[in-house]
Amino acid sequence: MSSPLSTAPRLRRARALAGWAYAAPTAVIVAVLFIAPLVLVVVMSLHKWPLLGPARPNFPANYTKIPDDPLFLDSVLFTLKYTVIITVLLSAVALGLALLVQDRRPGVGFFRTAFFLPGAVGFAAAALLFYGLLNNDFGPFGFLGVNWIGSPNMALTSTILLVLWRFAGFNMLILLTGLQAIPVEVYEAARADGANRWQIFTRITLPLLRPTLALMLILSITGSLLAFDQFFIFTNGGPDNSTVSMVMVVYRNAFFRFDLGGAAALSVVLLVVLVALNAVQMRILRGATTR
Numbered sequence: 001m002s003s004p005l006s007t008a009p010r011l012r013r014a015r016a017l018a019g020w021a022y023a024a025p026t027a028v029i030v031a032v033l034f035i036a037p038l039v040l041v042v043v044m045s046l047h048k049w050p051l052l053g054p055a056r057p058n059f060p061a062n063y064t065k066i067p068d069d070p071l072f073l074d075s076v077l078f079t080l081k082y083t084v085i086i087t088v089l090l091s092a093v094a095l096g097l098a099l100l101v102q103d104r105r106p107g108v109g110f111f112r113t114a115f116f117l118p119g120a121v122g123f124a125a126a127a128l129l130f131y132g133l134l135n136n137d138f139g140p141f142g143f144l145g146v147n148w149i150g151s152p153n154m155a156l157t158s159t160i161l162l163v164l165w166r167f168a169g170f171n172m173l174i175l176l177t178g179l180q181a182i183p184v185e186v187y188e189a190a191r192a193d194g195a196n197r198w199q200i201f202t203r204i205t206l207p208l209l210r211p212t213l214a215l216m217l218i219l220s221i222t223g224s225l226l227a228f229d230q231f232f233i234f235t236n237g238g239p240d241n242s243t244v245s246m247v248m249v250v251y252r253n254a255f256f257r258f259d260l261g262g263a264a265a266l267s268v269v270l271l272v273v274l275v276a277l278n279a280v281q282m283r284i285l286r287g288a289t290t291r
Helices: 004-045 072-100 108-120 123-134 152-180 184-192 197-208 210-225 229-235 246-255 260-290
Strands: none
Touching: 004 260, 072 152, 072 210, 072 246, 108 152, 123 152, 123 229, 152 210, 152 229, 184 197, 197 210, 210 260, 229 246, 246 260
16 A cells, blocks of 8 residues: 555656646647747758748848838838837727716627627728728728828828727726726725815826736737737838838848748848837836836
């Protein structure tokens, strides 16, 4: 008869093996769909990698020629401009919607669902939908006489409207979760002390919502810096390359110029910037959570 002390190591090993077995499918998926492509991109960035034929090492040529791309600097400036505008507007609209449907009252469930429904539409489908609606040749809004995607400013404005319609409800849901986590007793105590709505919002709601806001900002900024679908489908980078994002430059280098090594190098640079930016944001998020 075995003692409990002798069976304890076997139980720990069995549990460890069971844990590895549960984690193995996810680990395989991550390795195949993320780690392997990432390693391949890094290797490609160190070579002159033609579409057909053998690759030849040429480090650091792919990296040093990045600034020579005529669209690179313009795409960086445009992507940063777009990121700032969409992050500010999306945060404001999402927060307004979350505050609007925060309290439980008759009909609020309908509005929560209505605000969130655009988030269920695929981004490519949403871009095609807006292209059909705003097209001057056959769109229902063409009679307004506004050239929605024919000028740089209007193309950017139309794209911002598309992104707000598509993502405001999703971000509202994130903020609504944070709002509902704030204890009701805090609001009741503030009202008992004579605080008005603005004081409650600025001194209670915003400080307690800071971790959720930080999470939403991480998602918004990362998605904006990686913007591709809305510009590729909706504006095709036009007019006159005025809405070309950084990811679109990667796409054009790879599939129009067939410069796979240069596209890979630009992808690595963009990845490093995103990792550094997300590290800073995560640090801010942890600081906001511990306060």
